[in-house]
Amino acid sequence: MTALALVSTFCPDRVGLVSGVTSHLFEQGINLRDATFASLGSGAEFSAVCELPEALTVADLQGSLSALPVLAGAEVKVTRFTYDPQPGPQVLVTHRVEVSGGDQPGLVARLSEIFTQFDANIVRLDAQTLPDRSGERYVLRFAVSIPPERADVCLSAVANTAETLALTCRVEGL
Known part of the structure; x- marks a missing residue:
């Protein structure tokens, strides 16, 4: 099996960040598996599970x-990825949920507890x-996997x- 690594970067956000990192990974002969990118305030985070060529x-x-x-x-942090790279059924997104309005302390915790109560797995959160x-509007977006009988x-x-x-609250079934 190909060696797997988790690449994680956090830095000031700038134009060309994703392109620069992914182009470098491609030039190294790396195949990307699951990957995420997010702007976080004025910072940015990129993470990816990577298939490394034998010599790297x-x-x-x-x-x-x-x-x-x-x-x-x-x-920059690169570590061995020791989990199964094949996603299980709990990461199959069944619904996208968006909640927006004024910021409410504890809102993420409250909504994530609801998903937990119904055996729903949060696959992505933004x-x-x-x-x-x-003024300001707080927007939460969840991509979730909810068992059909509990949706x-x-x-x-x-x-x-x-x-x-x-x-x-806006819900989109997939």
Whole structure:
């Protein structure tokens, strides 16, 4: 089996970051598996499970990434990936849920607890504070895997919680 590594970077956000990192990985003969990128405030985070060619070590990859100009000032970490790279059924996204409105302390915890109660797995989570005409708007986006027999009641609980907090809830079934 091909050696797997987890590549993680965190640095100031800048144009060309994803292109610079992924081009370098491609030039090293690396195949990307699951990958994520996110702007976090004025920072940015890129993570990917990578299939390494036989001749490339984790240490060599960390060194070459750390030397990239696009990653100047970045935290770069490359480690062996020891989990099964094949996603299981719990990562099959069945619904996308967006909740938005005013920021509510504890909102992520509250909504994630609802998903847990109904055996729903959060596959992706994105939370952002966005400018709005009235100030700021907090937007939470969940990509979740909900067991079919529990989906209706789970989504109702999420919608009811949002409504109680004067938030907007939008659900898309996939």
